[in-house]
Amino acid sequence: ETGVTQSPTHLIKTRGQQVTLRCSSQSGHNTVSWYQQALGQGPQFIFQYYREEENGRGNFPPRFSGLQFPNYSSELNVNALELDDSALYLCASSLGTGRETQYFGPGTRLLVL
Amino acid sequence: RKEVEQDPGPFNVPEGATVAFNCTYSNSASQSFFWYRQDCRKEPKLLMSVYSSGNEDGRFTAQLNRASQYISLLIRDSKLSDSATYLCVVDANSGNTPLVFGKGTRLSVIA
Numbered sequence: 196e197t198g199v200t201q202s203p204t205h206l207i208k209t210r211g212q213q214v215t216l217r218c219s220s221q222s223g224h225n226t227v228s229w230y231q232q233a234l235g236q237g238p239q240f241i242f243q244y245y246r247e248e249e250n251g252r253g254n255f256p257p258r259f260s261g262l263q264f265p266n267y268s269s270e271l272n273v274n275a276l277e278l279d280d281s282a283l284y285l286c287a288s289s290l291g292t293g294r295e296t297q298y299f300g301p302g303t304r305l306l307v308l
Numbered sequence: 309r310k311e312v313e314q315d316p317g318p319f320n321v322p323e324g325a326t327v328a329f330n331c332t333y334s335n336s337a338s339q340s341f342f343w344y345r346q347d348c349r350k351e352p353k354l355l356m357s358v359y360s361s362g363n364e365d366g367r368f369t370a371q372l373n374r375a376s377q378y379i380s381l382l383i384r385d386s387k388l389s390d391s392a393t394y395l396c397v398v399d400a401n402s403g404n405t406p407l408v409f410g411k412g413t414r415l416s417v418i419a
Contacts, residue, residue: 197353228406237312237395237409238352253405285351294340294399294406299351 197221199288207306208276215269216303218286227233227269228263228297230285238285244269245292281307313337314396317414324387329413331379331396340399341372344382345392346412352395354404386417 198221198287208214220227226245227244230238240253244263258274273280283304314331321327333341341358356363358370358379369382379396396410 198349230409235411237411240405240407242416243406292406296342296354296357297407299353301351 196238196286197298197300199286199298200283201286201300201303204250204301205304207308209308210276210308211279212276213272213274214305216273216284216286216305217255217268218270218288219268220286220288220300222288224288224298224304226289227263227267228287228289229269229271231280232283232285232302233254234282241271253299260281276307278303278307281305311333311400311408312396312398312410314394314410314413315395317412318418319413320418321386322418323386323388325417326382326384327386327415328383329381329394329396331381331398333377333379333396333398334354335375335378335398335401337401338398339401340407341370341379342397342407343368343370343379344394344395344397344409347392352409355394362380364395383415386415388417388419391415391417 199218200219212298229241232238243251260272263269283302285302286300289297343355344352345355346352362371367384371380393412393414395412
């Protein structure tokens with residue numbers, strides 16, 4: 196196993212609500228990346244945190260925000276949920292720039308009704 | 309041209325067959341290349357990195373052709389356990405997005 200954990204495993208929300216997803220990175224890894232994976236698609240990069248600072252962001256609106264803590268764990272927050280936000284949210288940890296091997300957690304499956 | 313494009317699937321092959329997946333990428337400055345494997349309803353897991361000289365790991369061989377901006381994965385002697393989606397991953401060589409994932413190619417190995 197990768198040592199990357201995510202919580203919760205599954206979540207059901209309604210449109211307009213807010214959600215917080217959590218990720219604990221692999222020991223020694225200082226970079227955490229978040230991805231959204233819709234059914235039948237590859238993971239889409241949301242953003243990346245390196246030593247508590249956001250240092251990369253994909254094409255996602257500002258209602259997707261995040262945090263990284265001193266122990267390198269991370270949160271993904273999504274406000275004003277929309278139906279299209281239903282997806283598997285994956286967290287990956289790595290050491291350095293994020294361009295090297297990424298180790299994924301099991302993901303959080305979010306359903307927005 | 310999409311950043312990373314993969315063969316459309318699904319590939320349905322008998323056990324023991326050899327199967328090849330192709331992937332093209334648009335950014336000629338990309339430096340890192342990977343194949344990940346994703347089982348149904350699970351997270352992606354690194355299968356292998358792809359090096360300029362090509363590399364082999366048991367039944368799996370990866371090749372990189374920088375001139376054509378093309379990556380391949382060859383699986384020999386397919387096993388039932390190889391059934392999964394294979395994701396081609398390329399570094400975007402851009403400050404905003406470190407890695408770009410393809411949509412994946414689904415492989416089903418049939419007994």
